[in-house]
Amino acid sequence: MRDLSFSKPFEVRKMIRKGEIQGPTSGMCRGYVQGNLVTLPKKLAYDFLLFxxxxxxxxxxxEVTNEGCKELKTIATGSDISTDIPKYRVYEKGKLQGEYGELKSIWRDDFISFILGCSFTFESALIDEGIEVRHITNKSNVPMYITNIECKPAGIFSGPxxxxxxxxxxxxxxxxxxxxxxxxxxxxxPIHMGNPKLIGINDIYKPDFGDSVEIKDNEIPVFWACGVTPQAxxxxxxxxxxxxxxxGHMFITDIKNHELAVL
Amino acid sequence: MRDLSFSKPFEVRKMIRKGEIQGPTSGMCRGYVQGNLVTLPKKLAYDFLLFxxxxxxxxxxxEVTNEGCKELKTIATGSDISTDIPKYRVYEKGKLQGEYGELKSIWRDDFISFILGCSFTFESALIDEGIEVRHITNKSNVPMYITNIECKPAGIFSGPxxxxxxxxxxxxxxxxxxxxxxxxxxxxxPIHMGNPKLIGINDIYKPDFGDSVEIKDNEIPVFWACGVTPQAxxxxxxxxxxxxxxxGHMFITDIKNHELAVL
Known part of the structure; x- marks a missing residue:
């Protein structure tokens, strides 16, 4: 597999669109923001936007697309959200119905897509400052946990x-x-650090999503809110x-990580 | 008039509700966030939320209320958005139809209210750091201008x-x-500083809203995006x-200015 660390986002999106890339996007297009996807029909979009x-x-x-629009006009000119992610998940009535390489046959004109920021951006910033990110060292997926911290509900949407x-x-x-x-x-x-039990995590070595990583004696576990929340x-x-x-199969945008820094 | 600089927000909201305060809220409840109001019927709410x-x-x-709800549950417990602002403006089909002391007779169960942050918060921070804020020195309203910078459109909403x-x-x-x-x-x-003409302001001494202030020889005009944008x-x-x-007649919340600081 070709090293895509220094490729341009539009090139990698094109490869994904053609089916030449089907795996996780971690490490691709270094310096560019990658995002989480949520696509919903218009009638659920207000509740999710409020959520x-x-x-x-x-x-x-x-960014939020216009109704039926497949292009992320601001963060990824020329993109097609129905084809430019290596692997999609379709949930129907709360059940994972399947995983797909593209959405062409599933696409509806009332779909609205929401791209949410992803921790890859701050992980780059941590590594640039000499902080080890364990799951990257391990070449594994970050460990994720469902907590007892309730989201603020909005319309039909609520959950942990x-x-x-x-x-x-x-x-x-x-x-x-x-x-x-x-x-x-x-x-x-971070939204929490130190004691996992306080946020409802009973076994730190059994994540709900992703892979477990070792916590050494001189380390404490630090927790960030996660873009997988909408899936839960x-x-x-x-x-x-x-x-x-x-x-792990993210949407690669044209914006640079440093553009998201407020200071 | 009693000095309300150090009053609690819920006390001042109660006075406004009773009609005991009908003027601008500048300087009241020092240290607490004041907000701009936009209230719209549900069918326009998605477009405005996206805007x-x-x-x-x-x-x-x-904060955004639930449909028909008059209380800002998170930022102002026990508040009533139909009575707790000293003066409201009602726009019908783009025309200022009138100003009102309360909205009781106008209220509809499909209304959703949006509270937007207001520059009073950062003005407090500037003053705390020894920066003069001219219109506060003058006891006048901040000068505001309609620029040639187009907002990003969303649904029906677009404008300068x-x-x-x-x-x-x-x-x-x-x-x-x-x-x-x-x-x-x-x-x-700030979104601009220096040359007003570059953003479509031809006469800096003729603001579109608020009052003109002097710019001294050793000063440059500095421009911030403004919560009056939705009115334009x-x-x-x-x-x-x-x-x-x-x-100038704002909604006074229970949250402290420093709670909005990201760093």
């Missing part, structure tokens, strides 16, 4: 916040808070249909 | 960005950018009905 407004840490919106976890050495935690605070558009500062919400509230990316 | 998402600098959302202007001494401009960057929830960093948009796109606060 995102009320839960900006788990659902930081980067999903968090991602990264073990951080004790003397680096403040630095990590500072770095990620600069990126409210990609989940921002879909499983709970069972909307007629919700389409998402498959974990 | 706010696409134009976060002019329309930074603090309205900006507010504060003259800042040359050696303080960077500091002012730093301070206001901390507050993306209340318009954030309403005049252009002529929605069936849109209710706003009257300029």
């Amino acid at each position: 995102a407004q009320r839960n900006p840490k788990s659902c930081p919106l980067l 916040t999903v968090v991602s976890m990264r073990p951080i050495p004790l003397d680096k935690v403040s630095k990590v808070v500072q770095i990620t605070s600069r990126y409210p558009g990609v989940h921002g500062a 919400v879909a499983m709970k509230v069972k909307p007629e249909i919700m389409i998402t990316h498959a974990p | 706010a998402q696409r134009n976060p600098k002019s329309c930074p959302l603090l 960005t309205v900006v507010s202007m504060r003259p800042i001494p040359l050696d303080k401009v960077s500091k002012v950018v730093q301070i206001t960057s901390r507050y993306p929830g209340v318009h954030g960093a 948009v309403a005049m252009k796109v002529k929605p069936e009905i849109m209710i706003t606060h009257a300029p």
Whole structure:
């Protein structure tokens, strides 16, 4: 497989569209923002937009398409959201109905797509500052957990916040808070650190999504709100249909990570 | 008139509700966030929510009510948005139809209210850092201008960005950018500074809203996106009905200014 670390997003989106890339997008197009996808029919879009407004840490919106429009006009000119993600998940009435390489046969003219910021952006910033990100070292997926922190409900949408976890050495935690605070558009500062049990995680070595990572003696687990939250919400509230990316298979945008930094 | 600088927001909202306060709210409840109001019927709410998402600098959302609900449950417990603002404006098909002290007879069960952050918050932060805010020194309203900067359209909503202007001494401009960057929830960093003509302002001494202020020789005009933008948009796109606060007559919330600081 060709090294795509320094490829341009529009080139990689084209390869994905042609089916030449079907796996996770981690590490591709270094420096560019990758995003989570939520696609819903128009009649559910107001409730979800309000849900995102009320839960900006788990659902930081980067762009919302017009009804039926497949292009992300601002963050990815010339893109096609029905083909430019390597793997999609289709949830029907809360059940994962299947995974697909493209959405052509499923697409409806009343679909609206929401792209949410993803932690890949702040992970790049952490690595640039010399902070190890364990699951990247391991070449595995970040561990994610369903917590007891309820999202603020909006219309039909309600459910638990999903968090991602990264073990951080004790003397680096403040630095990590500072770095990620600069990126409210990609989940921002941690929402919890230290004791997993306080947020309803009974076994830190058994994540609900992704892969387990070791926490060393001089490290504490640090938790960020996660863009997989809408998938946990879909499983709970069972909307007629919700389409998402498959974990790790993200939408690659044309905007640079540093454009999302507030300071 | 009693000094309300150090009163609690719920007390002042109660006085407004009883009709004991009918004027501007500037200076009341020092340290607490005040907000702009936009109230719309449900059928226009999706387009406006999307408009706010696409134009976060002019329309930074603090809270959106549930349909028909008069209480801002998160930012002002026990509030009533139909009575707790000293003066409302009702726009019908783009025309200012009138100003009212309360909305009881106008209220509809399909109304949704949007509270947008207001520059009072960052003005407090500027004053705390020793920066003079000219219109506050003058006890006048901030000068506001309709610019040639188009908002990103969303559904029926489109129109020009309205900006507010504060003259800042040359050696303080960077500091002012730093301070206001901390507050993306209340318009954030300036969107322009220096040459008013470049953003379509032909006479800086003739604001479209508010009062003119002097710009001294050692100062440059600095411009921020303004929460009056939705009123300029309403005049252009002529929605069936849109209710706003009257300029300077804001909604006083229970949240502290510093809670909106991202850093």
